[in-house]
Amino acid sequence: MKTPRELKVKPIKNGTVIDHISANKALRVLKILGLPSPKISVTLAMNVQSSQMGSKDIVKIEGRELASREVDEIALIAPHATINIIRNYEIVGKGKVKLLGxxxxxxxxxxxxxxxxxxxxxxxxxxxxxxxxxxxxxxxxxxxxxxxxxxxxxxxx
Ligand SMILES: Nc1ncnc2c1ncn2[C@@H]1O[C@H](COP(=O)(O)OP(=O)(O)OP(=O)(O)O)[C@@H](O)[C@H]1O
Ligand SMILES: [Mg+2]
Ligand SMILES: [Zn+2]
CATH class of the missing domain: 2.30.30.20 (Aspartate carbamoyltransferase regulatory subunit, C-terminal domain)
Structure with a gap:
Protein backbone atom coordinates (compact mmCIF):
# COMPACT_ATOMS: atom_id res chain seq x y z
CA MET A 1 0.00 0.00 0.00
CA LYS A 2 1.25 3.48 -0.83
CA THR A 3 1.78 5.95 1.97
CA PRO A 4 -0.49 8.95 1.40
CA ARG A 5 1.18 12.34 0.96
CA GLU A 6 0.48 14.05 4.24
CA LEU A 7 0.88 17.59 5.52
CA LYS A 8 3.79 17.49 7.95
CA VAL A 9 1.91 20.04 10.04
CA LYS A 10 -1.83 20.30 10.45
CA PRO A 11 -3.46 22.93 8.23
CA ILE A 12 -3.86 26.42 9.58
CA LYS A 13 -6.46 28.89 8.46
CA ASN A 14 -4.40 32.07 8.68
CA GLY A 15 -0.79 32.68 9.54
CA THR A 16 2.74 31.80 8.47
CA VAL A 17 4.50 28.53 7.70
CA ILE A 18 8.30 28.64 7.78
CA ASP A 19 9.45 25.66 5.74
CA HIS A 20 12.91 24.30 4.84
CA ILE A 21 14.50 25.26 8.15
CA SER A 22 17.84 23.48 8.62
CA ALA A 23 17.25 20.36 10.73
CA ASN A 24 17.18 20.96 14.50
CA LYS A 25 17.21 24.76 14.21
CA ALA A 26 13.49 25.39 14.74
CA LEU A 27 13.86 26.35 18.40
CA ARG A 28 16.46 28.95 17.57
CA VAL A 29 14.24 30.31 14.80
CA LEU A 30 11.43 30.71 17.33
CA LYS A 31 13.74 32.59 19.70
CA ILE A 32 14.73 35.00 16.95
CA LEU A 33 11.04 35.67 16.34
CA GLY A 34 10.31 36.24 20.03
CA LEU A 35 8.18 33.11 20.21
CA PRO A 36 6.50 31.37 21.86
CA SER A 37 4.38 34.20 23.20
CA PRO A 38 1.19 33.81 25.22
CA LYS A 39 -1.49 34.28 22.59
CA ILE A 40 0.11 32.84 19.48
CA SER A 41 -0.24 29.18 18.75
CA VAL A 42 2.83 27.56 17.25
CA THR A 43 3.36 24.05 15.92
CA LEU A 44 6.79 22.54 15.24
CA ALA A 45 7.94 19.64 13.16
CA MET A 46 11.58 18.73 13.65
CA ASN A 47 13.78 16.38 11.68
CA VAL A 48 11.15 15.50 9.14
CA GLN A 49 12.03 14.02 5.78
CA SER A 50 12.61 16.42 2.90
CA SER A 51 13.34 15.55 -0.70
CA GLN A 52 15.40 18.73 -1.12
CA MET A 53 17.26 18.78 2.19
CA GLY A 54 17.34 15.24 3.55
CA SER A 55 15.75 16.40 6.77
CA LYS A 56 14.34 19.73 7.84
CA ASP A 57 12.29 21.56 10.46
CA ILE A 58 8.99 23.37 9.91
CA VAL A 59 7.38 26.06 12.06
CA LYS A 60 3.72 26.95 11.77
CA ILE A 61 2.49 30.17 13.37
CA GLU A 62 -1.23 30.67 13.66
CA GLY A 63 -2.83 34.08 13.27
CA ARG A 64 0.33 36.03 12.56
CA GLU A 65 1.68 37.05 9.15
CA LEU A 66 5.39 37.66 9.37
CA ALA A 67 6.78 40.50 7.28
CA SER A 68 9.98 39.66 5.41
CA ARG A 69 11.96 42.24 7.42
CA GLU A 70 11.29 40.39 10.67
CA VAL A 71 12.32 37.06 9.23
CA ASP A 72 15.51 37.85 7.36
CA GLU A 73 17.73 37.28 10.38
CA ILE A 74 16.56 33.68 10.28
CA ALA A 75 18.88 33.35 7.28
CA LEU A 76 21.80 33.36 9.73
CA ILE A 77 20.90 29.89 10.93
CA ALA A 78 18.48 28.62 8.29
CA PRO A 79 19.68 30.01 4.94
CA HIS A 80 17.19 27.97 2.89
CA ALA A 81 14.06 28.81 4.87
CA THR A 82 10.88 29.53 2.90
CA ILE A 83 8.17 31.82 4.26
CA ASN A 84 4.62 30.87 3.26
CA ILE A 85 1.79 33.26 4.11
CA ILE A 86 -1.53 31.45 4.58
CA ARG A 87 -4.96 33.04 4.24
CA ASN A 88 -8.10 30.99 4.43
CA TYR A 89 -6.03 27.77 4.17
CA GLU A 90 -4.39 28.85 0.92
CA ILE A 91 -0.82 29.97 0.33
CA VAL A 92 -1.09 33.59 -0.82
CA GLY A 93 2.62 34.44 -0.65
CA LYS A 94 5.92 32.58 -0.70
CA GLY A 95 9.38 34.01 -0.22
CA LYS A 96 12.93 33.06 0.74
CA VAL A 97 14.78 34.55 3.67
CA LYS A 98 17.86 36.50 2.69
CA LEU A 99 20.89 37.57 4.60
CA LEU A 100 21.12 41.34 4.46
CA GLY A 101 24.22 43.50 4.70
N1 LIG B 1 -3.08 25.69 5.17
C1 LIG B 1 -1.87 25.25 5.52
N2 LIG B 1 -1.61 25.05 6.82
C2 LIG B 1 -0.40 24.62 7.25
N3 LIG B 1 0.62 24.34 6.43
C3 LIG B 1 0.44 24.51 5.12
C4 LIG B 1 -0.81 24.97 4.59
N4 LIG B 1 -0.68 25.05 3.23
C5 LIG B 1 0.59 24.66 2.96
N5 LIG B 1 1.27 24.33 4.08
C6 LIG B 1 2.66 23.91 4.20
O1 LIG B 1 3.45 24.96 3.62
C7 LIG B 1 4.58 24.43 2.95
C8 LIG B 1 4.59 24.85 1.50
O2 LIG B 1 3.49 24.29 0.84
P1 LIG B 1 3.49 24.08 -0.73
O3 LIG B 1 2.17 23.46 -1.09
O4 LIG B 1 3.89 25.34 -1.40
O5 LIG B 1 4.58 22.96 -0.86
P2 LIG B 1 5.69 22.79 -1.95
O6 LIG B 1 5.07 22.81 -3.30
O7 LIG B 1 6.50 21.62 -1.54
O8 LIG B 1 6.50 24.14 -1.77
P3 LIG B 1 8.06 24.37 -1.89
O9 LIG B 1 8.37 24.39 -3.33
O10 LIG B 1 8.24 25.72 -1.22
O11 LIG B 1 8.72 23.23 -1.14
C9 LIG B 1 4.50 22.92 3.13
O12 LIG B 1 5.31 22.57 4.25
C10 LIG B 1 3.04 22.68 3.41
O13 LIG B 1 2.89 21.52 4.20
MG1 LIG C 1 8.29 21.22 -0.68
ZN1 LIG D 1 32.75 44.26 18.87
Missing amino acids: EIKSILSCSNPNCITNTDEPVTTRFAVLQKEPMVLRCHYCERIMDQAEVETQFRVF
Missing part, protein backbone atom coordinates in the same frame (compact mmCIF):
# COMPACT_ATOMS: atom_id res chain seq x y z
CA GLU A 102 23.87 44.07 8.42
CA ILE A 103 22.97 41.86 11.40
CA LYS A 104 21.54 43.51 14.48
CA SER A 105 20.93 42.39 18.04
CA ILE A 106 20.84 38.60 17.84
CA LEU A 107 24.60 38.04 18.06
CA SER A 108 27.10 39.03 20.70
CA CYS A 109 30.55 40.29 19.78
CA SER A 110 33.31 37.80 20.58
CA ASN A 111 35.65 40.57 21.73
CA PRO A 112 35.27 40.81 25.53
CA ASN A 113 36.48 44.43 25.44
CA CYS A 114 33.93 45.52 22.85
CA ILE A 115 31.61 48.32 24.02
CA THR A 116 28.66 46.00 23.33
CA ASN A 117 29.95 43.69 26.08
CA THR A 118 30.06 46.41 28.74
CA ASP A 119 27.22 47.89 30.77
CA GLU A 120 26.63 50.49 28.04
CA PRO A 121 23.22 50.02 26.43
CA VAL A 122 24.61 49.47 22.94
CA THR A 123 22.93 47.06 20.54
CA THR A 124 25.31 44.88 18.53
CA ARG A 125 25.76 45.56 14.81
CA PHE A 126 27.76 43.50 12.35
CA ALA A 127 28.52 44.12 8.70
CA VAL A 128 28.22 41.01 6.52
CA LEU A 129 31.52 40.91 4.61
CA GLN A 130 30.93 37.47 3.13
CA LYS A 131 27.89 35.18 3.14
CA GLU A 132 29.20 31.68 2.50
CA PRO A 133 31.07 30.86 4.57
CA MET A 134 30.02 33.73 6.73
CA VAL A 135 32.38 36.53 7.72
CA LEU A 136 31.10 39.38 9.88
CA ARG A 137 32.73 42.54 11.20
CA CYS A 138 31.66 44.28 14.40
CA HIS A 139 30.59 47.87 13.69
CA TYR A 140 32.08 49.04 17.01
CA CYS A 141 35.38 47.23 17.55
CA GLU A 142 35.96 45.86 14.02
CA ARG A 143 36.45 42.32 15.33
CA ILE A 144 36.12 39.82 12.48
CA MET A 145 34.01 36.74 13.23
CA ASP A 146 34.00 33.71 10.95
CA GLN A 147 31.23 31.16 10.56
CA ALA A 148 32.45 28.92 13.40
CA GLU A 149 32.67 31.85 15.79
CA VAL A 150 29.25 33.17 14.77
CA GLU A 151 27.77 29.80 15.77
CA THR A 152 28.97 30.34 19.33
CA GLN A 153 27.79 33.96 19.63
CA PHE A 154 24.03 33.60 19.46
CA ARG A 155 22.30 35.36 22.33
CA VAL A 156 19.62 32.72 22.26
CA PHE A 157 20.40 29.03 22.84
Whole structure:
Protein backbone atom coordinates (compact mmCIF):
# COMPACT_ATOMS: atom_id res chain seq x y z
CA MET A 1 0.00 0.00 0.00
CA LYS A 2 1.25 3.48 -0.83
CA THR A 3 1.78 5.95 1.97
CA PRO A 4 -0.49 8.95 1.40
CA ARG A 5 1.18 12.34 0.96
CA GLU A 6 0.48 14.05 4.24
CA LEU A 7 0.88 17.59 5.52
CA LYS A 8 3.79 17.49 7.95
CA VAL A 9 1.91 20.04 10.04
CA LYS A 10 -1.83 20.30 10.45
CA PRO A 11 -3.46 22.93 8.23
CA ILE A 12 -3.86 26.42 9.58
CA LYS A 13 -6.46 28.89 8.46
CA ASN A 14 -4.40 32.07 8.68
CA GLY A 15 -0.79 32.68 9.54
CA THR A 16 2.74 31.80 8.47
CA VAL A 17 4.50 28.53 7.70
CA ILE A 18 8.30 28.64 7.78
CA ASP A 19 9.45 25.66 5.74
CA HIS A 20 12.91 24.30 4.84
CA ILE A 21 14.50 25.26 8.15
CA SER A 22 17.84 23.48 8.62
CA ALA A 23 17.25 20.36 10.73
CA ASN A 24 17.18 20.96 14.50
CA LYS A 25 17.21 24.76 14.21
CA ALA A 26 13.49 25.39 14.74
CA LEU A 27 13.86 26.35 18.40
CA ARG A 28 16.46 28.95 17.57
CA VAL A 29 14.24 30.31 14.80
CA LEU A 30 11.43 30.71 17.33
CA LYS A 31 13.74 32.59 19.70
CA ILE A 32 14.73 35.00 16.95
CA LEU A 33 11.04 35.67 16.34
CA GLY A 34 10.31 36.24 20.03
CA LEU A 35 8.18 33.11 20.21
CA PRO A 36 6.50 31.37 21.86
CA SER A 37 4.38 34.20 23.20
CA PRO A 38 1.19 33.81 25.22
CA LYS A 39 -1.49 34.28 22.59
CA ILE A 40 0.11 32.84 19.48
CA SER A 41 -0.24 29.18 18.75
CA VAL A 42 2.83 27.56 17.25
CA THR A 43 3.36 24.05 15.92
CA LEU A 44 6.79 22.54 15.24
CA ALA A 45 7.94 19.64 13.16
CA MET A 46 11.58 18.73 13.65
CA ASN A 47 13.78 16.38 11.68
CA VAL A 48 11.15 15.50 9.14
CA GLN A 49 12.03 14.02 5.78
CA SER A 50 12.61 16.42 2.90
CA SER A 51 13.34 15.55 -0.70
CA GLN A 52 15.40 18.73 -1.12
CA MET A 53 17.26 18.78 2.19
CA GLY A 54 17.34 15.24 3.55
CA SER A 55 15.75 16.40 6.77
CA LYS A 56 14.34 19.73 7.84
CA ASP A 57 12.29 21.56 10.46
CA ILE A 58 8.99 23.37 9.91
CA VAL A 59 7.38 26.06 12.06
CA LYS A 60 3.72 26.95 11.77
CA ILE A 61 2.49 30.17 13.37
CA GLU A 62 -1.23 30.67 13.66
CA GLY A 63 -2.83 34.08 13.27
CA ARG A 64 0.33 36.03 12.56
CA GLU A 65 1.68 37.05 9.15
CA LEU A 66 5.39 37.66 9.37
CA ALA A 67 6.78 40.50 7.28
CA SER A 68 9.98 39.66 5.41
CA ARG A 69 11.96 42.24 7.42
CA GLU A 70 11.29 40.39 10.67
CA VAL A 71 12.32 37.06 9.23
CA ASP A 72 15.51 37.85 7.36
CA GLU A 73 17.73 37.28 10.38
CA ILE A 74 16.56 33.68 10.28
CA ALA A 75 18.88 33.35 7.28
CA LEU A 76 21.80 33.36 9.73
CA ILE A 77 20.90 29.89 10.93
CA ALA A 78 18.48 28.62 8.29
CA PRO A 79 19.68 30.01 4.94
CA HIS A 80 17.19 27.97 2.89
CA ALA A 81 14.06 28.81 4.87
CA THR A 82 10.88 29.53 2.90
CA ILE A 83 8.17 31.82 4.26
CA ASN A 84 4.62 30.87 3.26
CA ILE A 85 1.79 33.26 4.11
CA ILE A 86 -1.53 31.45 4.58
CA ARG A 87 -4.96 33.04 4.24
CA ASN A 88 -8.10 30.99 4.43
CA TYR A 89 -6.03 27.77 4.17
CA GLU A 90 -4.39 28.85 0.92
CA ILE A 91 -0.82 29.97 0.33
CA VAL A 92 -1.09 33.59 -0.82
CA GLY A 93 2.62 34.44 -0.65
CA LYS A 94 5.92 32.58 -0.70
CA GLY A 95 9.38 34.01 -0.22
CA LYS A 96 12.93 33.06 0.74
CA VAL A 97 14.78 34.55 3.67
CA LYS A 98 17.86 36.50 2.69
CA LEU A 99 20.89 37.57 4.60
CA LEU A 100 21.12 41.34 4.46
CA GLY A 101 24.22 43.50 4.70
CA GLU A 102 23.87 44.07 8.42
CA ILE A 103 22.97 41.86 11.40
CA LYS A 104 21.54 43.51 14.48
CA SER A 105 20.93 42.39 18.04
CA ILE A 106 20.84 38.60 17.84
CA LEU A 107 24.60 38.04 18.06
CA SER A 108 27.10 39.03 20.70
CA CYS A 109 30.55 40.29 19.78
CA SER A 110 33.31 37.80 20.58
CA ASN A 111 35.65 40.57 21.73
CA PRO A 112 35.27 40.81 25.53
CA ASN A 113 36.48 44.43 25.44
CA CYS A 114 33.93 45.52 22.85
CA ILE A 115 31.61 48.32 24.02
CA THR A 116 28.66 46.00 23.33
CA ASN A 117 29.95 43.69 26.08
CA THR A 118 30.06 46.41 28.74
CA ASP A 119 27.22 47.89 30.77
CA GLU A 120 26.63 50.49 28.04
CA PRO A 121 23.22 50.02 26.43
CA VAL A 122 24.61 49.47 22.94
CA THR A 123 22.93 47.06 20.54
CA THR A 124 25.31 44.88 18.53
CA ARG A 125 25.76 45.56 14.81
CA PHE A 126 27.76 43.50 12.35
CA ALA A 127 28.52 44.12 8.70
CA VAL A 128 28.22 41.01 6.52
CA LEU A 129 31.52 40.91 4.61
CA GLN A 130 30.93 37.47 3.13
CA LYS A 131 27.89 35.18 3.14
CA GLU A 132 29.20 31.68 2.50
CA PRO A 133 31.07 30.86 4.57
CA MET A 134 30.02 33.73 6.73
CA VAL A 135 32.38 36.53 7.72
CA LEU A 136 31.10 39.38 9.88
CA ARG A 137 32.73 42.54 11.20
CA CYS A 138 31.66 44.28 14.40
CA HIS A 139 30.59 47.87 13.69
CA TYR A 140 32.08 49.04 17.01
CA CYS A 141 35.38 47.23 17.55
CA GLU A 142 35.96 45.86 14.02
CA ARG A 143 36.45 42.32 15.33
CA ILE A 144 36.12 39.82 12.48
CA MET A 145 34.01 36.74 13.23
CA ASP A 146 34.00 33.71 10.95
CA GLN A 147 31.23 31.16 10.56
CA ALA A 148 32.45 28.92 13.40
CA GLU A 149 32.67 31.85 15.79
CA VAL A 150 29.25 33.17 14.77
CA GLU A 151 27.77 29.80 15.77
CA THR A 152 28.97 30.34 19.33
CA GLN A 153 27.79 33.96 19.63
CA PHE A 154 24.03 33.60 19.46
CA ARG A 155 22.30 35.36 22.33
CA VAL A 156 19.62 32.72 22.26
CA PHE A 157 20.40 29.03 22.84
N1 LIG B 1 -3.08 25.69 5.17
C1 LIG B 1 -1.87 25.25 5.52
N2 LIG B 1 -1.61 25.05 6.82
C2 LIG B 1 -0.40 24.62 7.25
N3 LIG B 1 0.62 24.34 6.43
C3 LIG B 1 0.44 24.51 5.12
C4 LIG B 1 -0.81 24.97 4.59
N4 LIG B 1 -0.68 25.05 3.23
C5 LIG B 1 0.59 24.66 2.96
N5 LIG B 1 1.27 24.33 4.08
C6 LIG B 1 2.66 23.91 4.20
O1 LIG B 1 3.45 24.96 3.62
C7 LIG B 1 4.58 24.43 2.95
C8 LIG B 1 4.59 24.85 1.50
O2 LIG B 1 3.49 24.29 0.84
P1 LIG B 1 3.49 24.08 -0.73
O3 LIG B 1 2.17 23.46 -1.09
O4 LIG B 1 3.89 25.34 -1.40
O5 LIG B 1 4.58 22.96 -0.86
P2 LIG B 1 5.69 22.79 -1.95
O6 LIG B 1 5.07 22.81 -3.30
O7 LIG B 1 6.50 21.62 -1.54
O8 LIG B 1 6.50 24.14 -1.77
P3 LIG B 1 8.06 24.37 -1.89
O9 LIG B 1 8.37 24.39 -3.33
O10 LIG B 1 8.24 25.72 -1.22
O11 LIG B 1 8.72 23.23 -1.14
C9 LIG B 1 4.50 22.92 3.13
O12 LIG B 1 5.31 22.57 4.25
C10 LIG B 1 3.04 22.68 3.41
O13 LIG B 1 2.89 21.52 4.20
MG1 LIG C 1 8.29 21.22 -0.68
ZN1 LIG D 1 32.75 44.26 18.87
